[in-house]
Amino acid sequence: MEEKLLEISGLRTYFFTKSGVAKAVDGVSFDMTQGETLGVVGESGCGKSVMSASIIRLLASKSGKIVDGTVTFNGTDVSKLSREELRKLRGSDVAMIFQDPMTTLDPVFKVSDQMIEMLQAHRNIDRKTAAKECIQALADVGIPDPHKRFDSYPFELSGGMCQRVAIAMAILARPKLIIADEPTTALDVTMQAQILKLLKDLQEKYGTSILIITHNLGVVWQICDNVMVMYAGKVVEKANVRELYSNPKHPYTWGLMDSMPSLNDTPKEPLSTIDGIPPDLRLVGKGCNFRARCRYAKQCCEDTEPEMVEVSDGHFVACHFQSKTTNLVKGEENRNDG
């Protein structure tokens, strides 16, 4: 069996707000191996960002708390780390790339300051050597004229350039895992393709694992080994990319795939979308969270939460009507008893 790099089990992250508790991440479990690329998809607001930030315990708001579950990285329980150990883990073993490249660099310090400072936070290294490594990293991520960019302020760079700088910083300390939270969403299409290719190339070069969050299934088909579909704080389906592409099982996944534009769509035909919106995470309770939008829902979907079952080797689904023995077929009426 392959060595596990990251093991997450039963992770729950709740936001305790004045208007109630939002269960942003509600019992998520998965593993990643060294060198794996795992995609996480789902509509916005379903907990992808919170889940990924919970791995390094870096929540955006103080109202968010990791209330349950364990995150084991490289054999150590992250929740047991001291503040200082956690700080060292962030950036050196686990690096993060955020959605909006224009806001992830501190606007009042030069790229050089921020890169050198990051390297010095993890290694005992003098400024000169650090600068050399940083410029090399900028060159590695395909930044033309890296010396000049190194000496620039973030606002002097374009969005794509900023994202490259962010990636250069992410690989600077040779992390074992890169968490990329919608790294291309804010960029134009050509830039998206370039950034994805870059991530893939770097992964090959350094053997890094990548956890990539996206709401674009196209990105998943393009670069991921495995994929995980999240809905309302829970994982609803998880499989190898090929398997999921050819044999999706969860009604929500079907909806996601239908709502994705493909090349052979005629432009005039409207895209099909999933009717309705994700539920308010403060209100989710028992039952299947997707039931209000699911055309296959039956009484049991109201009453009990579907468990995650393995329908075929490595393919997990959480739907009452998908298992080794029952098989719901897309588009057909659900004849099972609820």
Added chain:
Amino acid sequence: MIRLIWKRLLQLIPTVLIVLSVTFVITRIIPGNPASVLAGPEADPRLIAELEAKMGLDKSIPEQFLIYVSDIFKGDFGTSLNYNEPVFQLILSRIPKTLMITFTGLIVALILGTLLGTVSALRQNSWIDHFCTVFSLLGASLPVFWIGIMSIFLFSVKLGWLPTMGMGSIQNGLWDILSHMLLPCLCLSLAPMATFARTTRSSMLDTVNNDYIRALRARGLKERKVIWKHAFKNALPPIISVLGVQLGICFSGAILTENIFSWPGMGTMISTAINTRDYALIQGAILTLAVVNVAVSLIMDIIYMLINPKIKI
């Protein structure tokens, strides 16, 4: 940058002219003039008239003004009747003492205020945050003279820890000067400290919620660096704006405070000058205050540009 300095220097000319003419007119409007003060309350009107003629006060006001302005352009600010010394030299000897308590008060206010504001922003709703809120309110609303008198009453009269008035002398050691400075500076710094605390708190609260702050943490920087280097520098612009305004306020506050604590600076000198209708000294001193204020705002603009990389110098 050079252009800005030139622009400010050009702006200085109308400012100076306006300040000059306004103070000139006001000093002439206050009842009584140097001649009558010099001659005493029950003097012979003929003596007064003689003195007036000697001082040039018998000429018309516009005429007097022209003479005064042309003297200034020759570098002559007149002579103080009361001190019997050139106004220029009097001001030169007094202004460092005023600047001394102004800047000490301001620096104390800046350091303690930003510290308090930052800590209370980081620990929202803790006791220190509540303290900061109450302090900002009190500091901004209690008048300087009241704080001054109360602190003299408490520390000097009741407890007898600190001297009540004067400046002390360096011959008695540094502590003599410092102990005389302590109350005036403290009293002076309270209101700006409150403003700094409030401004820093709200600016910091805005800043720490930014994505790049979280990104810095994700890169494994020490929390100390994230806050005091990155968040603080980003939170700085409103603090600098306030600093400029507060420096002006502190300077005028110093004028008041000096009178409470008999600190021998510009403030006490101006009071004496007004009481004795020492025209040349009043005008010279007020003019100096105006120039200092313009200089301060120029310095603030320069600092502002230096911390903002988007403005090319």
